[in-house]
Amino acid sequence: MMEVTQETREDWRVVTLRGRADSETADRLEEELRSAVQQHPKVAVDLRAVDYISSAGLRAVLQAARAAQGHSDLAFCSLSAAVKKVFDMSGMQHILKIREELPC
Amino acid sequence: MLTMLEEVVLLAVDEKTGRVRSTREFGAAYALVGAVFFDLALARKIDTCAEEIQVIDATPTGNPTLDRVLARMAARPDLKTVSAWIEEMFLLRDDLEGEALKSLTDRGVLRHEHSKLLWVIDVDRFPMVDNKPQQHVKLRLANAILTDDIPDTRDIILLSLADQCGLLGFVLSEVELENRKERIRTLSRIETISRKVTEAIHALDKSIRIAMTKVV
Numbered sequence: 001m002m003e004v005t006q007e008t009r010e011d012w013r014v015v016t017l018r019g020r021a022d023s024e025t026a027d028r029l030e031e032e033l034r035s036a037v038q039q040h041p042k043v044a045v046d047l048r049a050v051d052y053i054s055s056a057g058l059r060a061v062l063q064a065a066r067a068a069q070g071h072s073d074l075a076f077c078s079l080s081a082a083v084k085k086v087f088d089m090s091g092m093q094h095i096l097k098i099r100e101e102l103p104c
Numbered sequence: 105m106l107t108m109l110e111e112v113v114l115l116a117v118d119e120k121t122g123r124v125r126s127t128r129e130f131g132a133a134y135a136l137v138g139a140v141f142f143d144l145a146l147a148r149k150i151d152t153c154a155e156e157i158q159v160i161d162a163t164p165t166g167n168p169t170l171d172r173v174l175a176r177m178a179a180r181p182d183l184k185t186v187s188a189w190i191e192e193m194f195l196l197r198d199d200l201e202g203e204a205l206k207s208l209t210d211r212g213v214l215r216h217e218h219s220k221l222l223w224v225i226d227v228d229r230f231p232m233v234d235n236k237p238q239q240h241v242k243l244r245l246a247n248a249i250l251t252d253d254i255p256d257t258r259d260i261i262l263l264s265l266a267d268q269c270g271l272l273g274f275v276l277s278e279v280e281l282e283n284r285k286e287r288i289r290t291l292s293r294i295e296t297i298s299r300k301v302t303e304a305i306h307a308l309d310k311s312i313r314i315a316m317t318k319v320v
Contacts, residue, residue, distance in 0.1 A: 022151055023148055023151040023160050024160075052153070053153075054151045054152060054153045055145060055151060055152040055153070055295060055296050055297070056145070056148070056151045058294070058295075059257045062254060062257060062260070062294070063256075063257060065254050066253070066254040066255070066256065069253055069254060085154065086153070086154060089154055089296075089299070090293065090294045090295070090296075091290050091293050091294060092294070094290045095254055095290065095294070
């Protein structure tokens with residue numbers, strides 16, 4: 001299960017994720033993030049309440065980041081311990097924009 | 105669309121001679137096992153986390169090689185880690201390279217020529233019938249390595265497997281690969297399966313070195 005909410009704060013679109021990013025939720029996750037980056041020049045993804053991310057979830061994140069290239073500033077923020085562990089292991093900090101806190 | 109396994113094996117075919125630059129060495133065989141797992145992952149049949157691998161949908165994909173592996177995985181819920189499954193499939197592999205070559209031949213990408221050298225030694229060659237799929241694979245790899253863009257997931261996986269099989273030298277020059285080695289390393293470690301395949305290859309290399317030292 002994954003809950004996704006979106007809101008606009010200042011000039012950022014903030015996408016908040018809660019729950020598990022896995023094979024069951026990966027399609028929806030990718031779709032939501034793609035939709036956000038296609039419509040907004042600045043997107044911050046709040047990952048503090050994501051308690052599990054599998055390889056399928058990671059691929060969804062990567063595909064969204066790929067879609068954002070060139071036309072949207074996509075930042076992954078406030079990583080939960082579970083997400084941070086996987087991101088560190090995968091070296092995602094070399095590929096994605098990661099921030100300790102939300103920009104707004 | 106070709107499977108990951110087929111794309112890696114196709115990359116190993118010399119476009120001029122039809123010879124297969126061998127992926128049969130142990131290290132590369134691990135990477136072929138990894139390719140099958142990636143095919144299953146992209147088909148949403150399995151998923152992985154940092155250590156574990158799980159079957160999420162055991163219904164067949166329609167590809168005999170993938171379905172054989174998937175059925176075996178579904179029948180062994182006691183094996184949970186990616187590393188354990190890599191070892192399990194490595195021991196049970198039935199010539200993944202051969203199955204991929206047959207599939208590429210059936211698809212009309214390659215042609216199979218069988219001959220005898222000195223009337224004794226079997227020689228198999230696979231000349232290109234259609235060189236576009238291999239060119240496409242090489243182009244995707246070159247783009248993934250030479251640009252700083254985030255590549256498509258399939259291309260990240262393909263790059264990690266081609267690297268583990270020692271096949272990137274057939275795509276770019278040594279100088280280009282040397283200049284981009286950090287990029288290759290970064291992309292190759294993103295996926296759990298790639299990391300575990302690399303660990304398996306390193307462990308194998310280490311055990312071979314130890315065995316050789318004892319022999320000497």
